[in-house]
Amino acid sequence: MNGMRVLYFAWVRHKIGHSQEDISPPAEVKDIASLMRWLATRSPGHAQAFVQPAHVRAAVNHVFCQPDHPVRPGDEVAFFPPVTGG
Amino acid sequence: MATIRVQEDVFDPQAEQVALTAGRADIGGVAAFTGLCRADDGLAALVLEHYPGMTERALAEIAAEAERRWPLTGCTVIHRVGRILPGEPIVLVMTASAHRQAALESCAFLIDWLKTRAPFWKREEFPDGTGRWVEARAEDDAAAERWRSP
Numbered sequence: 001m002n003g004m005r006v007l008y009f010a011w012v013r014h015k016i017g018h019s020q021e022d023i024s025p026p027a028e029v030k031d032i033a034s035l036m037r038w039l040a041t042r043s044p045g046h047a048q049a050f051v052q053p054a055h056v057r058a059a060v061n062h063v064f065c066q067p068d069h070p071v072r073p074g075d076e077v078a079f080f081p082p083v084t085g086g
Numbered sequence: 087m088a089t090i091r092v093q094e095d096v097f098d099p100q101a102e103q104v105a106l107t108a109g110r111a112d113i114g115g116v117a118a119f120t121g122l123c124r125a126d127d128g129l130a131a132l133v134l135e136h137y138p139g140m141t142e143r144a145l146a147e148i149a150a151e152a153e154r155r156w157p158l159t160g161c162t163v164i165h166r167v168g169r170i171l172p173g174e175p176i177v178l179v180m181t182a183s184a185h186r187q188a189a190l191e192s193c194a195f196l197i198d199w200l201k202t203r204a205p206f207w208k209r210e211e212f213p214d215g216t217g218r219w220v221e222a223r224a225e226d227d228a229a230a231e232r233w234r235s236p
Contacts, residue, residue, distance in 0.1 A: 010207035082222035085206025
């Protein structure tokens with residue numbers, strides 16, 4: 001079982017066209033950076049959302065993380081723009 | 087223990103201060119920052135999106151960090167989500183302490199960190215039906231950076 005839940009927010013969600021999906025990436029997807037590269041191949045909308053990975057932030061299991069952060073089966077991974085609350 | 091709420095409804099800062107200080111004789115000062123929705127460029131509304139579950143956790147961590155750094159006797163953080171009209175409040179951070187310095191400094195810390203460390207996103211809506219996502223500002227990163235732990 002290699003499943004992960006991925007959530008999208010703000011313009012990342014708009015470009016991809018939905019707010020979440022359950023995925024089973026191949027074994028070579030081991031961290032946030034490789035997950036973004038793999039997700040970008042799933043649809044034109046995904047490709048557009050991840051065209052500039054440096055503009056996308058990520059969280060794993062509700063904690064902000066860097067591109068080299070590992071991802072594992074069972075994780076909840078979220079992708080979104082830099083936050084603009086307050 | 088801080089009071090933290092994420093809600094669609096408008097809040098009343100004065101009522102929140104009353105709730106924070108009622109029956110207390112140990113609070114010497116309360117500092118508060120209320121962020122309001124401006125009508126820049128004829129804006130019709132702001133729509134605030136957040137990451138349920140992570141938002142509450144992030145706000146609790148930010149409040150806990152304030153309580154570690156300053157001797158607070160009260161702390162309230164309220165952030166609205168959904169559709170917010172010009173003139174309405176968006177966010178409230180309120181801190182109480184025995185003396186003013188801790189209340190004032192921790193209040194500034196809370197809003198600076200909240201802006202860069204809590205998962206909220208603003209979208210501007212205009213009267214003609216168009217919209218645009220608000221972009222993060224370098225000034226906000228710089229404001230948060232000055233509170234980085236020594």
